[in-house]
Amino acid sequence: MRKQKNVLFSLSVVTVLAVTAACGPDSSGTSSDSGEPAGDITVTSWRFADPSAVGTLHLELIDGFNESQDAINVTTEAIPYNDVNTELVNSVLSGAPADLVAIGPSELASNAEYLQPVDDFWEAEGAEFQDAFSETARALATHDGQLWGIPIEMSTTDGMWFNKDVLADSGVDPEQAVSSWENFRAALEQIKAAGHTPMLFEAANATRMDRHWSWYVAGGADLTDPDQYVEQMCTPESEETFTFLTDLYLDGLTPNPAGIAYDEATRQFSAGDVGFYADGPWAPTTYEAYDASILDKLGYTHLPPKEEGGGYGANVDGLLWAIPKGSANPEAAWEVMKFMSSVDAEERQAANGNLPTRTEVLQSAVVADDPMLAHFGALIDEHGYPRPRADFIGEFKQIFITAYQAAVTEQQSPADAHASACDQLRGL
Amino acid sequence: MATITDTAVRQRPGRRPNRRPRSRSVGATGRYVLLALMLLFALLPFAWMLITAIKPAAEAYTTPIIWWPSTPTVENFVAVLTKTDFPRVVLNTVIVAVSAALISTTVAVLAAYGLSRLAGKRAQVLMISLLFAQMIPTVLLVIPYFLIFRRLGLVDTLLALVITNVSFTAPIATWLLLRFIGKVPKELDAAAMIDGCTRLGALRRVVLPAARSGVAAVFFYTFLVAWHEYLFALSLTSSPQNQVATLSIASLVGQYSVSWGQLMALGILVALPLIVLFLMVERSLIEGLAGGVKG
Amino acid sequence: MSGTRRMERPAPERPATPTAAGATGAPGSRPRPRRRTVSAGDRAIFFGPLMVVLVGMLAFPIGFALYASFADVDNLFSLEFAGAANYQELFERPADLVTPFLNTLRFVGVSVAAALVLGFGGALLLNTTLRGRRWFRSALLFPWVIPTVLVALLWRWIMDSNLGGAFNGLLAEVGIIDDPVSWLGSPDWAPWVIILAQVWHGFPFVMIMLLAALQAIPDELYEAAAVDGAGPVRQLTAITWPGVRPIFVLVGTLEGLYAFREFATIDVLTKGGPAGSTEVLATQVYRLFFEYHQFGKAVALAALMFLLALLATTFFLRLSIRGDED
Known part of the structure; x- marks a missing residue:
């Protein structure tokens, strides 16, 4: 018995040590004042946990981003789809939110309090970047006259x-x-x-x-x-x-x-x-x-x-990357967003049945040659209205x-x- | 021949003391039937969980229903094991549950001993306040905890989960243990103190061994509560390396689809260690509970 | 009573430590020392950790939550004092509170009652000389060890509204139904399905506690009663029931508290629907907070829940204490 107790005791000591050792700093995100954005950021999305192909694609894209450069290191966090709201509200109210979250554009209005507008980032990218995205897509990302992220998919459930x-x-x-x-x-x-x-x-x-x-x-x-x-x-x-x-x-x-x-x-x-x-x-x-x-x-x-x-x-709804209020590193989050909405990324998303937000991809063979996507594209074009x-x-x-x-x-x-x-x- | 401890000792494998005269009114057959019915109720859902987990995807959901897969498969288990970081998830959960149970049980042993030996008038107040934690909706505790942990730099650590679990389990553990430790005759530790032990020494060397099955029972109970906790895990941890089992289960429910086969496979993988552990501690658990509740 | 009996046979405690055995041989050999000499050090050692938990980990967060119910939390969780505004807002539409309140009563009342009946019945059955009762006991406790989230998902899968769902499939197989029943889509059935899931998960704990209580009743009592000619019913009411009553009240109270704040089961199974038939106070607090972002109403309602639980618990514990004194 005593031996057992000693074992338990050492176990507890080891455990406590192990746990304390696992404690990282409050937030490892550092935003550099000058030059390129850098640092560690966290991205949360229910998609990462999705068992179907769309989920794995997003994880692949993030991996691709991490490999493509050295300055920013992205950690992904899969959250259960049903708890997206809980996680966002909790983390923002408590001041330790993720740096980037996936959100449905129609949820912008009810969640705007917990997000930050990104007009400045859009502005800084210049006209060519802005115009690459379709009018409908940009409207999806707009709430209260401000832009809240980059939409990466458009779709309708109808x-x-x-x-x-x-x-x-x-x-x-x-x-x-x-x-x-x-x-x-x-x-x-x-x-x-x-x-x-x-x-x-x-x-x-x-x-x-x-x-x-x-x-x-x-x-x-x-x-x-x-x-x-x-x-x-x-x-x-x-x-x-x-x-x-x-x-x-x-x-x-x-x-x-x-x-x-x-x-x-x-x-x-x-x-x-x-x-x-x-x-x-x-x-x-x-x-x-x-x-x-x-x-x-x-x-x-x-x-x-x-x-x-x-x-x-x-x-019409879709998927939007947005930055929670209080994110430690919005600059880096913006870089990730851009990567996730690149032409290549959008083409791959289209292959999973999500309409792209870039006009170029929307009009490319990827969509046009796929009668189903083209059908849904036409539905949005001719009958679309933003989801309430x-x-x-x-x-x-x-x-x-x-x-x-x-x-x-x-x-x-x-x-x-x-x-x-x-x-x-x-x-x- | 009243104490369960004694019964259990005498009841080593094979021997069943014939000493329970009541319920003779219901014949043995009747009792078996009733027990079998309860068993069906308790186990059929498990059976369905298992069957779903070993079905190939095409047979998971059909009308009419397929009760047994044509070719049982492990594909769901493989998928879950490759998709989720299962070993890490289990390790995390074990770390959280074991630490929380250890701390809670330690706190509870000390406090229960104190309450049964040293407490004065205020014991009643203290005891009622032990139940407070069980009363407020968890949702409301999440925000204060988040604020505290943020200040302490503990957000997204397993330690945060250990602490929150302790806050729930330590009071209830004290409550349960009070009965066990209260039953240990005070003369035992008095004698030990005469022999030169300190109070703590007496607790450790005399009272604790005497109440050990009760302690084990409480340990397992707190372990289980910590293993089951979900809302704090969702709110207080974020990175995948800190994911615990309940969260891992919930995140298999996707936006577009739920793979029930995989979900059930993961459920089995999560439940299995608990069931095995439970079977291992069952004897002392029941002994312990009985020791604590006897009049 | 059995305390003294236990003294006669400290044997089970034996292998523990030699001191234990030695000590038991010693009692009474010397005059008892201390008493009234509870040193501050001892207090710190024995009560200190619990006080840390109670004050730091409970009183503070609970106090915070209670205070928040009087603060302007709607304003991005600002903690500025706002009087009873949140409560006023909550009671603007009292009708919204009635259904969840009644649903909560039904959910807690029925699930606890069912768990107690099932648990007590199981305990009585297991507390006999049946062959293989250890196997029965182990297997009956399985539902208790699996996490609530999984319990709820499992029952949702079983209660699927199509004939491909296990329960509908089973009923169709034995010819009870022809068309599938939407168990979770009907206000007549859904409340019972969540109760079923709750009972399935909860009864084993009740059973194990009551079994322990039953086993602690000395056989001599029954033997004496039998000699006196008391029948089984009389034995049940005169010996068994008084013996388990305190534990009965205790586990009933605990199960009640857990059911009262249960959220996951209901959220996963029905999200409070259909037509609000399974919305309970706990899910309403959650909805107000996370879905409508009406923090003020949410914390006020939660504070009221706390009060309600406090009153109910005090009531039942009084009952239990009185039972102990009997």
């Missing part, structure tokens, strides 16, 4: 994917199906009659609201001005959209959306018995990981307009999705659910 086999088996023509809401519903009913799952729709949590916006746009809402979001989402037309969507479930045309989050939706779609599913251009890369045989059956089109010939929307963003957007989405859940679980009628959501929204 492409309509379909399973060719399921549609063929149900006698549904995809283009006819997406010509209007009425035809779409009819197609779903046909798929259902053939014994398949007609479509998937998600409303499991607040972030899923981003998959709903464009239906409201098709229904007549104009979601370009944050000050008008509440009003636009509460019009009689929007109530109609709300009812149309909730009825899809109530009429058995989609599995209970209140229980479906993204990973479950993609998994179900990949399993091969689902007709339609709206998703982004990265879809094949993602679905492949679940079931590679889905690739042969995949087809894509657009969301249905409300009336034949009518308009429909495609919310505002400092209150988190709560906004939560309220709306809760109403949606209340309606599909028959706790309230669609009209009542929509009305009570709007009451709450007006109180924001």
Whole structure:
């Protein structure tokens, strides 16, 4: 026993020593006042942990950066996707943030307090650098009249994917199906009659609201001005959209959306018995990981307009590198950002189904020769609007999705659910 | 024949003292059935975890469900081991959990001894305050800790995790240990002190050995709590070399997809050492708890 | 009572140190020395470390959090005093607090009750002469050792809303359902699924503690009761229950506190949905803080949670202390 205790004691001493030895300095980032940026910086992104190809690509890019020069040493930190906010808020409030973070442009407005604008860096790079990025892309990085980073991907979640086999088996023509809401519903009913799952729709949590916006746009809402979001989402037309969507479930045309989050939706779609599913251009890369045989059956089109010939929307978001407030070394962070948005990097990203932000790459063969990317590029060009963003957007989405859940679980009628959501929204 | 310690000693392999007359009302078969049902409840999720982990990707999610993989595979385990820095993650977690448990248990032994031998009127207050840590939502403690650790230069160190875990586990460990150490007859250490031991000496040489299974139980309990901790690990560490197991699990849940096969494989890899360790200490754990709770 | 009995047989403690054995031979041989001579040094040694933990690692952060609830934290966590503004803001829409509060009560109440019932039942079953009960005991404790994050993810995977999910698949296989049930998407089911996950993870600890308590009840009591003609039910109420009651209250209180602040299970399984049916106070604090950045409301609500827990704990501990005195 005593021997055991001695062992334990020495173990504890060793442990304490080992732990203390592991304590680094508070922040190793040093920003040189003159000359080239240098030092150690930390980059956090949920992408680094992503099991699909996009995650590994970003890690490769950072490795490439570290090899390309000696002055700046980048350490990557993978954070769980669900905890991006927690990590950012915590670290900034406590004064020890990372130097560079990956963020969705639509999250800029709600997180601007924790980030620093980078207009000066853009300015210093000169006109040629600035003009290399598309207008849409730069708009994505803009909030409150300032630029907050370099966008490196553009995409929309509002492409309509379909399973060719399921549609063929149900006698549904995809283009006819997406010509209007009425035809779409009819197609779903046909798929259902053939014994398949007609479509998937998600409303499991607040972030899923981003998959709903464009239906409201098709229904007549104009979601370009944050000050008008509440009003636009509460019009009689929007109530109609709300009812149309909730009825899809109530009429058995989609599995209970209140229980479906993204990973479950993609998994179900990949399993091969689902007709339609709206998703982004990265879809094949993602679905492949679940079931590679889905690739042969995949087809894509657009969301249905409300009336034949009518308009429909495609919310545009992407990925932006941004610098947290209080970063020890923003200069070095900017260098990394530039590297991650280089022509070469963008070409490689495009190969993973993310539209580039540089006009040059956007117009290059990488995109143009890929019909799927070209299709999504056209969706953004012709129907794109920035994904809704505002400092209150988190709560906004939560309220709306809760109403949606209340309606599909028959706790309230669609009209009542929509009305009570709007009451709450007006109180924001 | 009341003490569990005695029972356990007599109960060496093979021998089962026939001495529990109650529950005769429920027949042995009935009891087996009930236990089997509980066992199903406890173990079926583990079975599903294992089956998912050894399924090839194409069979992981199908309708109708495939209950057993056509060709069991280790590909998920390989993927997890190559993708995550598993040895380091486990080492980090072990360092944090063992250090936190050691410190907590030490603090608890001292304080529990003090409370049972020396405390006056204020003991009650002290004891209630031991439960405080269990009451406030963890979220709210993260910011103060972050501020303190930043000042101390401890952000993104394993030491920060050790400290926060101690803050949670030391009070509860004291609470649990109080029962164990309180049960050690005061005459034991009194005698030791007569023989020339200091109080600390008496604690170390007499009381501690007498309560050792209780100490082991508390050690394991605090170890487990530290191993499970997530929010502090997320908030207070950042670099990959300081990643602990719970964080590693959560980061497999990506933005675009969750590889459930890999997730479950990692889950098994993380749970396995805990289960093995648990089986190793189980006897003294239960002995210890019983020693502490007996009237 | 068993303290004295233990004195008769210090044997189990034996291999420890020779001094231990020697010392036990000695008691009473000399008049007891000290008493009332608790030196400052001893105090420092025995209470010092705990005080460091209590004051430095708990009182300070908790005090900080409580103070923050009265500060202008909405302003990038500024610590300027702001009176009760945060509380006022929190209570502007009291209706928002009612559902999470009731959900919390249900979650804590049901999961603790279920864990106690299951744990007590398991302990009673294991405290018999069944063959292989050690194996049963080990296996039943497995759920306890795996991390909460993993528990929640595992249950989400099992409760998948499609027929490809294990639970739906199983029910379909045995013919109970034809169409899959969206367990986590239904306000009728989701609260029970999170309770299920919580109980699955929590009951083994209750069981092991209660088993320990049962084993500590002297057999003589049962033998005497049997001689007196007491039946099994009477034995349960007259001997078993009083014997385990203090521990019962203790583990119940602990489990309750853990359930009360449980966040990971709920966040991973349902994120508080559907339609707010699983939103509890802990997830609401988290949402207010990290998703809406309404720090003031978040810290005020957290402070109220603390108060609530304090009151409840005091109440249950009173119960426990009274039980000890019985």
